[in-house]
Amino acid sequence: MKRRDFAHLLGLGLLAGSLPVAIAACQAEPAAEADPAADADGFVPIGTVADLDAEGFLANRNLQGNNLVVIRDPSAPDTVLALSAVCTHSGCTVPWDREQGLFACPCHGGRFNPDGTVNSGPPPRPLATFAARVDGDQVLVRV
Numbered sequence: 001m002k003r004r005d006f007a008h009l010l011g012l013g014l015l016a017g018s019l020p021v022a023i024a025a026c027q028a029e030p031a032a033e034a035d036p037a038a039d040a041d042g043f044v045p046i047g048t049v050a051d052l053d054a055e056g057f058l059a060n061r062n063l064q065g066n067n068l069v070v071i072r073d074p075s076a077p078d079t080v081l082a083l084s085a086v087c088t089h090s091g092c093t094v095p096w097d098r099e100q101g102l103f104a105c106p107c108h109g110g111r112f113n114p115d116g117t118v119n120s121g122p123p124p125r126p127l128a129t130f131a132a133r134v135d136g137d138q139v140l141v142r143v
């Protein structure tokens with residue numbers, strides 16, 4: 001083999017060897033940007049306890065791309081529950097019905113219990129849940 005042919009093959013080998021790395025780099029997901037308001041554990045304040053108690057819920061339609069609602073846990077009122085407000089049937093926004101103590105979907109009558117489990121109707125799965133807590137006068141959620 002001539003020296004020139006060897007160098008050509010070596011170059012092709014290096015190129016072929018680095019191709020998977022180059023492809024993987026192009027396919028890598030961009031790193032999720034941390035919310036600048038998040039604490040060290042990733043919890044983000046979404047409202048005050050006073051607002052939660054006045055309204056009966058706190059809603060945030062775009063917390064890092066999530067449409068969610070926070071309520072006091074009826075079985076443990078000192079704690080809070082954070083749930084996706086997106087119905088698992090067809091994706092309608094599901095508001096909290098304080099009088100009924102349920103999430104009531106306006107689209108096809110689906111009902112969810114406060115913990116997100118399906119109470120009745122067509123939804124096939126529970127509402128997604130998120131970690132939530134109260135810190136002083138702030139309600140915090142981690143998504």
Ligand code: FES
Nearest residue numbers: 087089105108110
């Ligand atoms: S979208 Fe909620 S019950 Fe159909």
